[in-house]
Amino acid sequence: MTPDSPALAVRRLVRWFRAEGPDLPWRRTRDHWAILVSEVMLQATPVSRVLPFYEAWMERWPRPADLADVPVGDAISAWQGLGYPRRARNLHAAAHQVARDGWPTPDRYEDLPGVGRYTADALRCFADEMPVLPEDVNVTRVVARRFPGGWPGAPRGRAWDAGQAMMDLGREFCRARAPRCDDGCPLRTGCPAADAGVVDEVTPRTRRQAPYEGSMRQRRGVLLRSLAEDGTARVAIDPEAAASLVAEGLADRKGAVLVPAGREG
Ligand code: SF4
Numbered sequence: 001m002t003p004d005s006p007a008l009a010v011r012r013l014v015r016w017f018r019a020e021g022p023d024l025p026w027r028r029t030r031d032h033w034a035i036l037v038s039e040v041m042l043q044a045t046p047v048s049r050v051l052p053f054y055e056a057w058m059e060r061w062p063r064p065a066d067l068a069d070v071p072v073g074d075a076i077s078a079w080q081g082l083g084y085p086r087r088a089r090n091l092h093a094a095a096h097q098v099a100r101d102g103w104p105t106p107d108r109y110e111d112l113p114g115v116g117r118y119t120a121d122a123l124r125c126f127a128d129e130m131p132v133l134p135e136d137v138n139v140t141r142v143v144a145r146r147f148p149g150g151w152p153g154a155p156r157g158r159a160w161d162a163g164q165a166m167m168d169l170g171r172e173f174c175r176a177r178a179p180r181c182d183d184g185c186p187l188r189t190g191c192p193a194a195d196a197g198v199v200d201e202v203t204p205r206t207r208r209q210a211p212y213e214g215s216m217r218q219r220r221g222v223l224l225r226s227l228a229e230d231g232t233a234r235v236a237i238d239p240e241a242a243a244s245l246v247a248e249g250l251a252d253r254k255g256a257v258l259v260p261a262g263r264e265g
Pocket of ligand 1: 173
């Protein structure tokens with residue numbers, strides 16, 4: 001191993017993570033349900049925002065069967081404030097499937113509703129400790145900058161630490177904007193992108209998100225908030241947004257009002 005070899009960099013990264021990685025509740029468990037809930041919540045949502053939602057969710061529904069027992073509208077209401085409520089609906093559907101059939105084998109995690117390649121790899125790495133690297137947009141960026149020849153793999157038995165470490169590195173140092181190359185990055189030594197001064201150039205381009213203000217997301221959010229707080233929302237507030245919520249199974253319509261999805265009566 002040369003002093004700057006990618007394999008050595010991963011060892012340094014793992015050492016850094018074991019010394020400095022924050023203690024997060026989903027890091028204290030290998031429970032598949034806990035990992036799935038945390039990963040779905042963490043999609044496009046910062047850790048600090050997710051923490052109270054995660055704690056409340058796991059206390060209320062500690063097992064898939066607990067969530068499967070309640071109407072999907074309860075899950076969507078509990079999600080209120082996290083954004084992208086489709087994720088709650090998918091988690092509810094996944095809970096149903098697991099409660100009925102048990103967990104799929106790791107090679108079939110993608111069979112669960114709402115579980116794509118990234119989330120399946122996160123389950124494999126963070127619940128099963130299999131030697132895979134879950135690559136979300138942050139990790140993909142770190143790999144492109146720091147490991148341009150591709151992810152070299154983790155030291156034996158350290159895939160979990162390496163995966164978590166890459167998440168932290170992408171969030172804290174190797175950020176999309178203003179990366180902290182010379183401000184404590186633990187992988188600065190031998191970083192090909194930083195050494196060549198091409199950090200921006202090698203960063204994969206991501207689609208800019210449309211503004212939230214005035215968007216359909218925001219309009220739907222108004223109705224969902226009313227549903228979570230009052231149990232109903234008047235369709236007349238925004239008929240178009242109401243129709244889109246009903247079409248996606250995120251709310252039911254009863255005459256002139258929306259009601260939480262899946263609740264009887
Ligand atoms: S030195 Fe810069 S580009 Fe390289 S891994 Fe660290 S933050 Fe990313």
